[in-house]
Amino acid sequence: MPKPRRLKIPGIFTGMKITLLELLRTMFPKRGIKTLIPSPTRGAVTVQYPHESEAPTPRARGVIALKSENCTVCMLCSRSCPDWCIYIEGHKTKAPPRRPGGKERTVSALDRFDIDYALCMYCGICVEVCPFDALFWSPEYEYSEPRLADLLHDEARLNEWMETVPDFEPYEAGSEAKVRKVPR
């Protein structure tokens, strides 16, 4: 049986229908009798940023957070950074022995860990390369500064952002790899 021929609407009118429907959908998003009340603030997808803020996705690359306790001053992140925007200084120091009567341990202490976010291009190589779980992505994004130089954020600030790092999401079913844990 041949298909019944449908009346073909020229594309020029279809296009105009699409824009009109989108207009109506944005202006009158409510259902039922309330349809007649125009409420574009609900219909539009716009988030009016300073008044309301958007919830970033958990894996969003907002800012790099630092867990200072895990840092061994190995400099891998600093050396792998394409922009050279990570500044690390440290010194050797003695730590008490693990067991009583043991030898004193030599450890590296972190003196300075700054990231210049004016230079950072958010490539995430430092996070990837860190073997000691000291660097993490945080979805936090509100850290703009009026002065460019103030975007050099220091260790204390990077440690604060550690609290905003979300837990890693569980892998898909059947995965044998263990889910990484964010050190708290």
Next chain:
Amino acid sequence: MTGTVLALELSYWQESLLRVLGVLLAVLLPAGALVYTFLFKMMSFMQSRLGPMEAGPYGSIQLLAEVGKFLQKEDLVPAQADRRLFLLAPYIVVASTFLIYVVMPFGPDAHFTSLDTGIFLAMALSSVSVIGILVAGWASANKYSLIGGLRAAGQLIAYELPLVLAVVGVVIQAGTLNLQGIVAAQHQGEIFGWGGIGNPFILTQLVGFLVFLAATQAELAQPPFDMPVAESEIITGYMTEYSGMRFLLFFIGEFATAGAFAAIGATLFLGGWAVPFVDLDDNMMNIAGPLVLFAKVMLVSFLIFWVRFTFPRFREDQLQAFAWKFLIPISLVNILATMALKVAF
């Protein structure tokens, strides 16, 4: 307008001052309303956005902020530019827009002048803006401006014809060039002997109305006919070198012309300031007429801007072919049919 307004005797200079203020009001208020309602809000809603929301409630005084911004900017003139022509060009464009309103009727007595050649004058004045645009393109000493100016000239001349031809159909049916006469002809017209709502010419001249809308769109250099200001190819065409106040004048010119053409369309096809069941000589219409006309202008400009925000840009050759091979033949056929029917009935 006679020497009396609301039973006040006015001397010539007072009357002239009132007229200047009236034209400013009649041009700038609709232009502002068009920009806010359509360019800021309707376009945003069609794209699921909100548009300006910060300046005033729902961004309603955003336009004042924009004007303030443009007024602060430096008035740049390129070193190689033909300085006097460069400075003059925006005024030519804006003047042609303002002059269209001279013949526009807003009520039985509310008009600036009631010329017997009204619509002819309006069409003639609207094409003066081509000169301003060409001058702007040439005087900028910039290849993008020159190409934009030439494209604009080619396009405006091509679309001037269907515009005038579409109007001719209405003129034949009304039997007069006077815009007041055309309003009266529609108000007193009859549909098959029934004079209830008069006979707005959109019913008999639907083809003319559609051709008029398409040609208007092109005259305004709005998408999909915005080849003269195609920003991906020639920046903003003839406006490239303009900044500050003079750019603002071009901007006002664009939207005030949209308002003016919408007003002409509303007058020619939708019955102008007149309302069915209300007597043409009713003094009340001097106050209500402008509002009625404004409502009809918003309706026509809704169509214009709806098309503007829907379609992508025509290519230059498609644009010319559309005018010469489609709109002009169709409007000629429309004129012939109108003539034949006018003689038959």
